[in-house]
Amino acid sequence: MPVLLRPPSGRARDPMLGWPASTISRLESGLRNYQAGDIAIYLARAKATPPRELDDLVALDRLPDDGYQVRSHPIGFPDDLPLIKVLDSGSQSVTAYATVEIPRQLQIEPYIREALARNGHADGPALDTAVRTRLASQAASLRTPGPFTFYLHETTLLARLEEPVVKHEQILHLLITSSLPHHHIHLLPNHLALASLHAGFALYRHDQHRPLIHHQQPTTSLFLENDDDVAFYENQLERIARDALPRRQTRDWLMGHLAELELDRDPRYRELSNSHLDRLLRP
Numbered sequence: 453m454p455v456l457l458r459p460p461s462g463r464a465r466d467p468m469l470g471w472p473a474s475t476i477s478r479l480e481s482g483l484r485n486y487q488a489g490d491i492a493i494y495l496a497r498a499k500a501t502p503p504r505e506l507d508d509l510v511a512l513d514r515l516p517d518d519g520y521q522v523r524s525h526p527i528g529f530p531d532d533l534p535l536i537k538v539l540d541s542g543s544q545s546v547t548a549y550a551t552v553e554i555p556r557q558l559q560i561e562p563y564i565r566e567a568l569a570r571n572g573h574a575d576g577p578a579l580d581t582a583v584r585t586r587l588a589s590q591a592a593s594l595r596t597p598g599p600f601t602f603y604l605h606e607t608t609l610l611a612r613l614e615e616p617v618v619k620h621e622q623i624l625h626l627l628i629t630s631s632l633p634h635h636h637i638h639l640l641p642n643h644l645a646l647a648s649l650h651a652g653f654a655l656y657r658h659d660q661h662r663p664l665i666h667h668q669q670p671t672t673s674l675f676l677e678n679d680d681d682v683a684f685y686e687n688q689l690e691r692i693a694r695d696a697l698p699r700r701q702t703r704d705w706l707m708g709h710l711a712e713l714e715l716d717r718d719p720r721y722r723e724l725s726n727s728h729l730d731r732l733l734r735p
């Protein structure tokens with residue numbers, strides 16, 4: 453739906469509409485296309501817009517269903533998109549392939565702040581709000597059953613950050629998260645990275661509608677749900693899964709890298725071994 457409108461709280465649950473909550477949610481988020489007549493009924497019942505503007509809004513939705521949607525957003529920050537919020541909170545499983553940054557679902561607060569600053573977000577109230585929004589979306593996604601599967605490039609994890617302590621805390625967070633039963637984190641070694649894929653993507657699966665691919669660009673997000681498009685990315689994920697390290701080996705790599713970071717921060721950590729880290733983090 454080109455124009456996304458959310459009526460005042462409670463209006464969408466008006467029993468006079470006769471629609472289930474899941475239908476209202478998908479319409480508001482733009483997750484699925486609906487007939488112009490259905491949209492007109494919804495807008496009229498919800499009183500979301502003056503009658504004189506209703507015809508114009510309905511006309512905007514009379515576009516072909518090409519199986520994809522494009523949404524603009526601030527640089528590097530798709531979190532406020534209604535469709536993203538629905539996907540984060542309502543997906544039965546998420547599989548992400550990251551090539552540049554650690555996936556937003558796994559980022560800690562200082563990493564989020566540094567990543568958004570690199571994308572041009574100035575320090576201040578707007579940046580603080582963006583950080584809180586991303587952290588809140590992580591909390592919402594954790595309430596879903598999962599599983600959550602993440603494939604991370606070795607280059608991404610080796611990249612230097614402005615503050616070494618931020619990298620240390622982020623790697624430690626990944627190590628702890630990797631021990632959770634529904635969070636599967638896999639390392640993709642540099643020499644096995646797919647040359648055919650230069651950008652990361654995420655596959656969202658749901659019980660009530662088709663799977664959907666999310667491609668995040670700097671200022672826009674592309675959503676794909678055609679069967680052929682989804683099948684292509686599913687095949688790519690199968691290739692990635694074959695080349696990626698298993699969960700246990702990924703944890704070993706994270707522990708080794710964490711020990712190196714500890715040594716860089718303070719030589720006194722020279723005695724801290726991988727086996728000791730394993731004992732500290734073992735459930």
